Amino acid sequence: MVKITILVDDINGSVDDFVSSYGFSALIELDGIKVLFDAGTKVNPLMDNLNRLNYTPVDLDAVILSHNHYDHTDGLPGILKGNNDIPVYVHKMWDTKVSFKGFQVPKNNKKIISTPRTLDEISSDIFITDVHHSQDYGGIQEHACYIKAKNSYILISGCCHPGLNIFLQDRKQLNIQMDAPLSIMGGFHGFKFSNQKAADLYPQINKIIVCHCTSHVNQYRQQFKEKYLMGIVGKTYTF
Numbered sequence: 001m002v003k004i005t006i007l008v009d010d011i012n013g014s015v016d017d018f019v020s021s022y023g024f025s026a027l028i029e030l031d032g033i034k035v036l037f038d039a040g041t042k043v044n045p046l047m048d049n050l051n052r053l054n055y056t057p058v059d060l061d062a063v064i065l066s067h068n069h070y071d072h073t074d075g076l077p078g079i080l081k082g083n084n085d086i087p088v089y090v091h092k093m094w095d096t097k098v099s100f101k102g103f104q105v106p107k108n109n110k111k112i113i114s115t116p117r118t119l120d121e122i123s124s125d126i127f128i129t130d131v132h133h134s135q136d137y138g139g140i141q142e143h144a145c146y147i148k149a150k151n152s153y154i155l156i157s158g159c160c161h162p163g164l165n166i167f168l169q170d171r172k173q174l175n176i177q178m179d180a181p182l183s184i185m186g187g188f189h190g191f192k193f194s195n196q197k198a199a200d201l202y203p204q205i206n207k208i209i210v211c212h213c214t215s216h217v218n219q220y221r222q223q224f225k226e227k228y229l230m231g232i233v234g235k236t237y238t239f
Contacts, residue, residue, distance in 0.1 A: 002125075002149045003029040004156065004185060005236040007049045008040030008075065009211050018052055018234025021045035023071035024158055024187050024212040027053065028147060033123045036063045037145060038158050039075035046075035047082075049234060057082030062122045064089045065105070066158025067142035071212075073102030080109065087111045089119070091131035093141035100137060113143065116173045129170035134161035136189065144186075146174060149239040152181035152206055159213050163191045179204065183239055185231065187212030188220075198223035209237060 008025035023040035027050070034055065040046045050056065057079045063086060066072055079086060088109045119126040125148035131141050144157040144167045153176055155167060164184065171178055183206045192215075193201070208224045210217055211231030221228045229237070 001030075002147055002154060002239040003236050004147075004154070004239070005029075005053060006211065006231050006233050007036075008038070008046055009231050009233050011212060011214070011217075012210075012230040012232050014233035015235050016052070018049050019045045020233050023075070025072075025075060026156060026185070027055070028126075028145075028156070030123060030125055030147065030149075033126075034060050035122065035126065036060055036079065037156055038066055038072040039063065039079060041071045041074050043075050043078035047078040052234065057086065060086055062087045062089060062119075064119075064128070064145055065094075066144060067091075067140055067161065068094055068096075068098055068102050069100045069137075069140065069159070070102040071100075072158045073105075076103050076105070080106065085109075087122075089113055089128065091128075091141060091143040093131050093133075096139075096141060098137070098140050116143075116170060118174070127174045127176065129167055130173060132162035132166050134163075136161045144170075146171070146176060147239075148176075149183075152183065152239065154183045154185060154239050157184075157186035157188065159187045159189045160191055161189055164188060164193070165191075165197070181206050183207040183209070185209040185211065185237070188214040188216070190215045192216040192219050193223060195223065202227070206239070207237070 127146040
């Protein structure tokens, strides 16, 4: 079983005593491994919400950062303060000049993903896509993450600036079956599926969980019906 808990998000509220905050971060748990995907904008909300799960930075095995914008990176100093040896995975275009540049990962922690691959040193069930360019905000590069569940896969994205269709195509490079059951989770920015594409994907989709920067929320709700879920801070989704 794979569990993903949203630690930072800003569009759908929170549960219990968890705190909403601008940006995105999610905790991935599988087979005893804990990986933080993105780190939100601020240290305190990220750390407070992690603590509410009874975890601290020393419990984390790795961090994956999707792209170099502050709302996905700037909570990272809180993690590094508590676990200064943690590996932080970034794409090969990380140091390219961008607008809204985020916290710079220390050299000793930075692990560069040069090609799309399985993250075998952490888990053979975690895959990192290729990095893709988007013209948003003058140009930004982003990669995403696939996680293998028992009989399906989960695609998690930070903002999906290049578009979900691009990341879905990356399954070929990662040797992930193109027809395998799939859940999609994260911020989708301005991307939207055509009605035909959504209809084609519908039988394959288990869940689509909308978070953070997604513009076309109502269209996802209409296209994916009962498979559509809102990403809520503090909520754990199981796969």
